[in-house]
Amino acid sequence: WQRDRKRLLQIKDKSIRYYVNKDQCRCNIFLNGTLQIERVVKEDSGNYRVTVYQEDGKLKAEEDTMFIIQGERHHLRRACPFSSFSEPVPQPILSGECMNKNVSVKCEVKQ
Secondary structure (H helix, E strand, O other): OEEOOEEOEEEEOOEEEEOOOHHHHOEEEOOOOOEEEOOOOHHHOEEEEEEEEOOOOOEEEEEEEEEEEEEEOOEEEEEOOOOOOEEEOOOEEEEEEEEOOEEEEEEEEOO
16 A cells, blocks of 8 residues: 555565554554554545555556545544545545456445
8 A cells, every 4th residue: 555655554465564654654454455544634635556466476456546634633524536525534444455457445434
């Protein structure tokens, strides 16, 4: 995963590697490639890129998505470019999935 062309972290062979300070990143990656950002703040806004490689190291797929946080402190809002509304977000999770050479990225919230 990258944010604004800066590497954040990756998972390879079930091992997680951080390219930034783990505490400053406030992010985690699950075995399925899902990126989770804890305690979201405005500065987490940016262009996120997920890149997926085949086992032999060849590029399989990559996808960019713009993640915008609006609001301050505990009143954070999500702005989705594919939607005409914004709503409060308690804890967003970005996830990427690769199937048949197509990558899908989604942002979801567990309420």
